[in-house]
Amino acid sequence: MKKIMFTMAVALMMTGAVFAQSSNKQGEKPTQEQMAQRMTERMVSAYGLSDAQKTELLALNRKYAGKFPMGGQRGGRRNGQGKNGNAQTGVKTDAQTGATRQAMSQEERTKRRQEMQANREAYTKELKAIFTDAQYQKYTENEKNRRQQRRERSSVNKE
Numbered sequence: 001m002k003k004i005m006f007t008m009a010v011a012l013m014m015t016g017a018v019f020a021q022s023s024n025k026q027g028e029k030p031t032q033e034q035m036a037q038r039m040t041e042r043m044v045s046a047y048g049l050s051d052a053q054k055t056e057l058l059a060l061n062r063k064y065a066g067k068f069p070m071g072g073q074r075g076g077r078r079n080g081q082g083k084n085g086n087a088q089t090g091v092k093t094d095a096q097t098g099a100t101r102q103a104m105s106q107e108e109r110t111k112r113r114q115e116m117q118a119n120r121e122a123y124t125k126e127l128k129a130i131f132t133d134a135q136y137q138k139y140t141e142n143e144k145n146r147r148q149q150r151r152e153r154s155s156v157n158k159e
Contacts, residue, residue, distance in 0.1 A: 032065035046142070047135045056130045060123065067119040 030038070040058045043049065049057060104112070128136050 033062065036061035036065040043139075047131065047138055049131075049135070053130055057127075060126050060130065064119060064123045068116045068123070 036058065039061050040054065043057060044054050127139070131139060
C-alpha cells in the first residue's frame, strides 16, 4: 500500500512539473502578429473603439509591427554587461537568443532612429484618421504621459 501511494505521489509531482514547463511561455518572444494583436486590444479597451475602428486599427498595427517598438518584450541585461553589452569589445549579446553581434556605429544608430521616427509619424497620421477627435486627444495625452514616465525612470536609473 505504501509503495502504491509513493508511486502515485511521484507521478503526480512529475505531471505537475511537466505541465509547469509546457505552459511557461514567458521566455518566448512574441511574434509581430501577436504584438499587433495585443496593441490593438489594449487600444480598443483604452479608447473605446468601435468594431469598424478595431478592424482598421488591427490592419494598421500589422502594417507597422516591427517598424518601431509596439510594447513587446525589451532586451534585458545579461551577465552584468549593462545596457550596451560588453563595453570593451563593442560586442552585444541578444537577450532572446544569446547570439552576439557587433554594436552599431553612430551613423547606423542615427539612421535607424530617423527611420523609426518617420515610421512613428506615419503611424500617428494614419491613426488620427481612424480615431475620433476625442479618442485621438486622449491618445496623444497618454503618449505624452508615457514619454514623461520614461524620462523620469531613465533619470532615476542614471543616478
